[in-house]
Amino acid sequence: MATSSTRRDPLAFVRPDLLQLPGYVGVEPVESIAARLRVPSDRIAKLDGNENPYGPSPRALAALRAFDAYHLYPDPDLRRLRERLAEYTGAPPESIVCGNGSDEIIQLLCTALLRPGEKAIDLPPTFGMYRFETEIAGGVSVPVPRRPDFSLDLDAVARAVDERVKLIFVTHPNNPTGNLLGEDELHALLDLGVLVAVDEAYIEFAGLERSFLPWIRQQPRLIVMRTFSKWAGLAGLRLGYAAMAPDLAAVLYRIRQPYGVNVAAEAAALAALDDRAILMARVAAIVAERERMFAALRAIPFLRPYPSHANFILCDVLRGDALALRDELRAEGVFVRHFDKPGLRDRLRISVGLRRHTDQLIDALGKAGARLGLL
Numbered sequence: 605m606a607t608s609s610t611r612r613d614p615l616a617f618v619r620p621d622l623l624q625l626p627g628y629v630g631v632e633p634v635e636s637i638a639a640r641l642r643v644p645s646d647r648i649a650k651l652d653g654n655e656n657p658y659g660p661s662p663r664a665l666a667a668l669r670a671f672d673a674y675h676l677y678p679d680p681d682l683r684r685l686r687e688r689l690a691e692y693t694g695a696p697p698e699s700i701v702c703g704n705g706s707d708e709i710i711q712l713l714c715t716a717l718l719r720p721g722e723k724a725i726d727l728p729p730t731f732g733m734y735r736f737e738t739e740i741a742g743g744v745s746v747p748v749p750r751r752p753d754f755s756l757d758l759d760a761v762a763r764a765v766d767e768r769v770k771l772i773f774v775t776h777p778n779n780p781t782g783n784l785l786g787e788d789e790l791h792a793l794l795d796l797g798v799l800v801a802v803d804e805a806y807i808e809f810a811g812l813e814r815s816f817l818p819w820i821r822q823q824p825r826l827i828v829m830r831t832f833s834k835w836a837g838l839a840g841l842r843l844g845y846a847a848m849a850p851d852l853a854a855v856l857y858r859i860r861q862p863y864g865v866n867v868a869a870e871a872a873a874l875a876a877l878d879d880r881a882i883l884m885a886r887v888a889a890i891v892a893e894r895e896r897m898f899a900a901l902r903a904i905p906f907l908r909p910y911p912s913h914a915n916f917i918l919c920d921v922l923r924g925d926a927l928a929l930r931d932e933l934r935a936e937g938v939f940v941r942h943f944d945k946p947g948l949r950d951r952l953r954i955s956v957g958l959r960r961h962t963d964q965l966i967d968a969l970g971k972a973g974a975r976l977g978l979l
C-alpha cells in the first residue's frame with residue numbers, strides 16, 4: 605500500500621514481486637545489431653531465433669494479400685480455426701485453445717492454475733517462457749535440472765512434487781537441447797498426479813508421428829501445445845494452439861483476451877493448413893540441412909554438437925569463451941544464440957537455415973576460431 609510519502613512514485617503501486625523479476629531476454633533484432641557492427645544486411649545469417657528460413661507458405665501469403673476484413677474484430681471463439689485444427693490434429697474442437705503464439709497458452713495456463721506461491725516445475729536447460737510466465741502469475745518456478753545426457757531426472761522431479769505443484773512443463777523436442785521426451789518419461793510424469801504441459805513447438809521437425817497429442821483422449825491431465833511459428837513460418841503473426849481436456853479448454857477460453865488471435869494470423873494459419881505439402885517438404889529440407897550442418901560442426905575442433913530432432917543444434921564450446929565466439933561470429937554476419945543461464949554458458953544454440961547459411965556459418969567459425977586462437 606502506498607503511503608503519503610510514496611504516493612508520487614508510480615512504482616510504489618506495482619506488485620513488489622514483479623519489481624524483482626529480471627524479465628525475459630529475447631533476441632535483439634538483427635538489423636539493430638548489424639547496424640551497430642556495420643555488417644551489411646545481405647551478409648547476415650540469422651540463426652538465433654529458430655525461425656523458418658523459407659518464410660510463410662505461398663497460400664498463406666496469397667491469403668494475406670487477398671484478405672480485406674481488417675476492420676472487423678476476430679471471432680472470439682475462433683470457430684473455423686478450431687474446426688480446422690480439430691480435423692488436422694484429430695482432437696475435438698472443444699478441446700482446442702488458440703493463442704497469440706503458444707507463449708499466450710503458457711501464460712493462460714499459469715494464470716488459470718497458479719495462486720500466489722503455487723508452483724510449476726520446468727526441466728532446464730529449457731525454454732525460458734515457462735519460468736517467466738509462472739513468476740509473472742505470482743507462482744514459484746521450480747527447476748529440476750536434466751541429467752548430463754539431457755534426459756529427465758525423474759526421481760528428482762518426483763521429489764520436487766508437493767501439494768503446491770500444479771503443473772510440469774516439458775518440451776518435446778526440447779529447446780535448446782534438441783532431444784525428445786520418451787514415452788516412459790511422459791508416463792512417469794503423468795503418474796505424479798499433476799497437470800503436464802508438453803510443448804511440441806518443434807514436433808514437425810521430429811516427425812508428427814512422435815506427437816503425444818493423441819494421448820489427450822486417455823489422459824485428462826495432459827496438455828499438448830503447438831505453434832505455427834516454426835514449421836509454418838508464421839512466427840511474426842503469432843499463432844499457437846493447444847489440445848487438452850474440454851473442461852480445462854473452456855476455462856482457458858473464459859479467461860483469455862477475446863481478440864488475442866488477430867484476423868491476419870487466423871487467415872494465414874487456415875491457408876497454411878491447406879499448404880501442408882509444401883510446408884512439410886520445407887521441413888524435410890530443413891531436417892536434411894540439419895544433418896549436413898551437424899556433420900560440418902562435428903568437424904570443428906573446438907565444438908561438440910548434440911544430435912537434434914528440432915530445427916537447431918546445441919553445441920558445447922570446448923575451448924575459449926562461448927560468448928566471445930558468439931560475438932566474433934556476429935562480426936562475420938552470423939547470429940547464433942548464447943544463454944547466460946546455468947548449463948548453457950559454455951554452449952551455443954545454432955538454428956538451421958538454408959544451405960548457404962550453413963556454409964557461411966562454417967566459414968565464419970573458421971575465421972572466428974582463428975582470431976580467438978581456438979584452432
Ligand SMILES: Cc1ncc(COP(=O)(O)O)c(C=O)c1O
Pocket residue numbers: 653654704705706707708731775779803805830831832833839842843844
Ligand atoms: C519450446 C518453445 N515453445 C514455445 C515457443 C514460442 O512459440 P510461439 O511463437 O508460438 O509463441 C518457442 C519459441 O521459440 C519455443 O522454443
